[in-house]
Amino acid sequence: MIDDLLKSAKETLAERLASPLLGSFAVAWCVWNYKFLVILFSAAGVSQTFKLIETVAFPDTWSVLTRGALYPLLSALLYVFAYPYPARLVYAFTLQRQRDVNEVKRKVENETLLTLEQSRSLRAEYFQLERKNQETVDRLDAEISRLSVALDQAQKDLMGRPDFPPDEPNIDSLSLGQLELLQLLGERGGKAPQEYLVKSTSGEKVKFEFDLGELERRKLIRAEFDQASSKYMSELTHEGRRVFLSLRKNPA
Secondary structure: OHHHHHHHHHHHHHHHHOOHHHHHHHHHHHHHOHHHHHHHOOOOOHHHHHHHHHHHHOOOHHHHHHHHHHHHHHHHHHHHHHOHHHHHHHHHHHHHHHHHHHHHHHHHHHHOOOOHHHHHHHHHHHHHHHHHHHHHHHHHHHHHHHHHHHHHHHHHHHHOOOOOOOOOOOHHHOOHHHHHHHHHHHHOOOEEEHHHHHHHOOOOHHHHHHHHHHHHHOOOEEEEEEOOOOEEEEEEOHHHHHHHHHHHHOOO
16 A cells, blocks of 8 residues: 555656656756755855855845746746747758758769779770670671561561462463363362262372372362262362463463
8 A cells, every 4th residue: 555655656756857847947946046056065064054045045035036936937937938949940950051061062972073993993884884785786686687587588488389479370380180170170160079070080090189189288279078968079279269260361
C-alpha cells in the first residue's frame, strides 16, 4: 500500500517537473534570485545567512512579490509562449543559409577542373566505348547483310524453280507422257479417275506412274480418293490448268 502511494507520488512529481512551465519558472527564479543562491551556498553561519537573505536578497515585501514570484513567472510565460516564434524564424533562417552554403559548395565541386590523370582516364574510357560501339555496329551490319541475302534467296525459292517459273510455265521441261496426262485431264474438265488415265495413255504402267508422280511433285495435279465412286481421282491444280491452257495455245 505504502509502496504504491510512493510510486504514484514519484510519478506525479516527475510529470510536474517535466512541465515546460515549471522548468522555465525554476530557471527564471534562479536567474532573478541569484543573490539568494549565493548567500545560501556561502560559508556564512546560519544566523548570518538568514540576516543576509533578509537584508540583501529580499529586503522588503515588494522584492519578495516581484523577484520571488512575479518576474520569474513572467519570464517563464515569455519563454513558453513568445520564445518559439523568434526561435522558429532563426531556425528557418539558419537552415536556409546552410542550404545556400551547400548549393555554393555543390556548384564549386561541379565546376572544379579535372586533373590530368582523370582526363586521361576518361579519354581512355571514351575511346574504349567508341571501339565497342563500332564493333557492335559492324556486327549488326554483317548480320543485316546476311539476312538480306537469305531473304532474297527465300523469295527466289518462293517464286519457284528456275526451269519452271510461275508466270510462264516451261512446257518443254515436261515429257510427252506428262503432256498427254495433262491433255486428258483438261479434256475431262480437269478431273478424271486414275484408271481412266491408265487406259487412255500409251506406254507402260511404270512410266505412267512416274509421269503421274512427277506432275504431282511439280504441283500440276493432285490425287485424292473419291468416297462416292471408291476410286482414286487425279485433278488439275490451278498451276496445272494454266499449263494446260498454255499447251492448247502452243501445241507441241
